[in-house]
Amino acid sequence: MFADCPPVDPPMRVGGKWTAKIITCLRSGPRRFSELRAPLAGVTAKVLTESLRSLERDGMLTRTERPGVPGHVEYELTALGRSLFEPLAAQCAWTRAHMAELAAHRAAG
Amino acid sequence: MFADCPPVDPPMRVGGKWTAKIITCLRSGPRRFSELRAPLAGVTAKVLTESLRSLERDGMLTRTERPGVPGHVEYELTALGRSLFEPLAAQCAWTRAHMAELAAHRAAG
DNA sequence: CGGTATCCACGGGGATACTG
DNA sequence: CAGTATCCCCGTGGATACCG
Numbered sequence: 001m002f003a004d005c006p007p008v009d010p011p012m013r014v015g016g017k018w019t020a021k022i023i024t025c026l027r028s029g030p031r032r033f034s035e036l037r038a039p040l041a042g043v044t045a046k047v048l049t050e051s052l053r054s055l056e057r058d059g060m061l062t063r064t065e066r067p068g069v070p071g072h073v074e075y076e077l078t079a080l081g082r083s084l085f086e087p088l089a090a091q092c093a094w095t096r097a098h099m100a101e102l103a104a105h106r107a108a109g
Numbered sequence: 110m111f112a113d114c115p116p117v118d119p120p121m122r123v124g125g126k127w128t129a130k131i132i133t134c135l136r137s138g139p140r141r142f143s144e145l146r147a148p149l150a151g152v153t154a155k156v157l158t159e160s161l162r163s164l165e166r167d168g169m170l171t172r173t174e175r176p177g178v179p180g181h182v183e184y185e186l187t188a189l190g191r192s193l194f195e196p197l198a199a200q201c202a203w204t205r206a207h208m209a210e211l212a213a214h215r216a217a218g
Numbered sequence: 219c220g221g222t223a224t225c226c227a228c229g230g231g232g233a234t235a236c237t238g
Numbered sequence: 239c240a241g242t243a244t245c246c247c248c249g250t251g252g253a254t255a256c257c258g
Contacts, residue, residue, distance in 0.1 A: 013122050017231070033240050045241060047231060059214030070239055080210055083203065090199035094192065101189055105168030126251070142220055154221060156251055179219055 014088060018043055018051045023077065023084055026061065030076035055081070123197060127152055127160045132186065132193055135170065139185035164190070 014020045018040060025036055037048055052075060055061050060081035064074045123129045127149060134145055146157055161184060164170050169190035173183045 015122075037240095042232095044232060044234095046233095046243090049241060050231090057215060057218040058211055059218075065240095072239065073241090080207060080214075083207060087196070087199040087203045090196040094196045098189060098192060102167055105189075106166060109166040109168075146220095151252090153252060153254095155223090155253090158221065159251085174220095182220065 014084065014091070016051055016054070018047065019055065020088060020091075022048075022051060022055065023060070023081060023088065026075060026077045026081070027085070030064075030074045032072045032074055034072075036075065060084070123193065123200070125160055125163070127156065128164065129197060129200075131157075131160060131164065132169070132190060132197065135184060135186045135190070136194070139173075139183045141181045141183055145184065169193070 014023070021040055022036065025031060025039055033048070033052075036052075037043060037045070040048065043051075052061070052063065056063050058080075059078055061075050061077050064076070066072050066074060123132070130149055131145065134140060134148055142157070142161075145161075146152060146154070149157065152160075161170070161172065165172050167189075168187055170184050170186050173185070175181050175183060
């Protein structure tokens, strides 16, 4: 899921701790709450909810309740949210290109 | 100094709160501690020192004590540090292009 | 001039339990 | 299923004072 974007702890971040991963998870289309929670190993429901609400307030994604039994909720990126792919890709590219050098410095220093 | 990179509170950040601005300040060449502190309005000596030490540990910049009376200290970006310009520019471009839309969502929501 | 030393406030993030 | 409600920890960052 995130193989193209190595999880070097920082030094580069978009929004909160889970924001970049959420965007990446939604890349290929809308997903439900539980479909987001599974791949984002370690995130609690509370924190995931907060992150999603924050992204919704910023217009990065939409939240849609689908009725039925059982009902579910769909999260989908807006155009604004998808526009983050570009800077996100730049960060991933930087990390891929320099993470070894960075790790070497940290190990030495 | 930072006119080309609007200070939208985030959503995009490189490292700590001051990291991106420090890198930008060092863009045109080496600077002394006090030459960094002035344009970074609001940063305390402690926090600036911490940020610089962290960047030094990561190999992003070098710290050089110049003897003499009065002596001073020079901070200069390494090649690794300068390599951050690219993703940094991508972030600035995104912010410039979408900050109005973002602000509108936040005001409405 | 270029820092340390202390102390402290705040907010993000997490653990756990519970709910419509 | 998709959350809330609580409680709490801890790291970042800031205020203030002092130092070689």
